Amino acid sequence: MAKRDFYEVLGTSKGASADELKKAYRKKAMEFHPDRNKDNPDAEAKFKEVNEAYDTLKDGDKKAAYDRFGHAAFEQGGMGGGRPGGGYGGQQGDFSSAFSDVFDDLFGDFMGGQRGGGARSRAVRGSDLRYNLRIDLEEAYTGIQKSLNVPTAVSCDKCSGTGAANGAEPQTCPTCSGMGKVRTQQGFFTTERTCPTCSGMGQIIKDPCTKCGGAGRIEKDRALSVNIPAGVETGTRIRLAGEGEAGMRGGPTGDLYIFIEVAPHALFEREGPHLHCTVPVSMVSAALGGDIEVPTIDGGRSRVKIPAGSQSGRQMRLRGKGMPALRGGSVGDMFIELSVETPVNLTAKQKELLRTFEEIDADNNPESSTFFRKVKSFWDGMKS
Structure with a gap:
């Protein structure tokens, strides 16, 4: 045919x-x-x-x-x-x-192989590193320069990262001919595995460096100065190119990723660019109204007017007193939430005054009146 x-x-x-x-x-x-x-x-x-x-x-x-x-x-x-x-x-x-x-x-x-023959490159890129950094809310507000000690692998200074002693050059692996892998053929199937002689590097070192053992790098703590911008929040990731692990045998260096965690604050709770602050006020101040001073994240104070008859949970907004945005230049707001406090450890005189107040109470509790009217309606409905 x-x-x-x-x-x-x-x-x-x-x-x-x-x-x-x-x-x-x-x-x-x-x-x-x-x-x-x-x-x-x-x-x-x-x-x-x-x-x-x-x-x-x-x-x-x-x-x-x-x-x-x-x-x-x-x-x-x-x-x-x-x-x-x-x-x-x-x-x-x-x-x-x-x-x-x-x-x-x-x-x-x-x-990971190379087609068309030829030896595999001996240089291997270093691994990326992760560093978890915990900062205060005040530091997230202003931004800060942090000094870090990062444990990492750096290029061996004795062999200049080659892994070989006395400036010798690595030799092509005789087992895999520089490919870094060996191939086994069974019928129609061809399988590959990492070369056991050179561990996939494609080259071997006859006379390894005594300081790094032929790896071309050594473990060492490295001091870094990192600029943390204002507005970062938990989960923010900062990439420092070329600050990760040194590559194997002269390969390029990996990157360092810094993951930010902002610690909880004693006074403020963060919600994106906004801050929330719960402020306790006395029963008298809530009833009569008045002015109070509240703290702000920049360390200052703001005077807030409490309307007469305020209830627990009432919110007031202070514009521009929140967190700066990481991008865009805008600033969030601060929300004040009132928590009306019931007095405790009353003296006999105070108790007497409260009882007198209750006796002359002329429907000063609208929410209570509304609630009990609904209760009465519910009970009447159940009876019928």
Whole structure:
């Protein structure tokens, strides 16, 4: 049976670019993979056909020869000296090696490998660090400069982060040939695992640095000065680029993330940019009205007028006395909530005065009167 045109096999035109060929190949390879077509006896043959087509067209020289001479370019006497009778058309791989290419194309990036050969870079980026910082509400209001001691891994000064003693260069790992991973092939399946010799680094150090043991970094507390802006609240995250762990063997440094927690305050309760403050007032002050002084978060005082007849729970707003917004420059408000306090430990004279007041009470308690009218109506309804 005559071979089909390679472009037809991949479903592309003759003028397709390398990216278009690769995209078409990956689609066809997944479509006809034997593991996904166990009930289709023709899938394996089509899978081989797709790989043969792509192995030819992905190579610039072979593609040029195929475009000029077609399949004849790879038959006996033609370019490449292929096997008699066609077969894979001069390709040296078999079905398993074809699947290996599929594995590289589909999963190479996910596994952290590099396609197309070549040694894996020995430099590894350092880890990001998290630091939990607890501050007071007053510090969140004004902003503050904080000095921190952060335990981290820093570049080894003795070997300059290379991990090797006396300036020696690391050598390519003989087990994985610098790839950092070893591949095991069983039939159609190819599995990869981290190289046990170099632990995935791709290189080994014959003479490791005595100070860092070949890691290229050492554990150390580092002093940092951090600017905490005004308006931060619990959950605010501050990123310090390049202040995390040093990279392995000269790799780039990670970042440091500072997570802010604002401690509860004895007087104020925060709600976004606003503050709430509960202020106790005497029964007499609530009844007669008057002025009181309340604290503000900036350390000052504000005079608040209490209307006569105020009840517990009544709120009054002090505009602009809340927290600054982290972004935008606006300032929240402060809400004063009254808590009418019942007197305790009364003297005999005080008790007598209160009883006298109660006797001459002329419906001065509207909420109580309304409540008991509702109670009476409820009981009357139950009786009927």
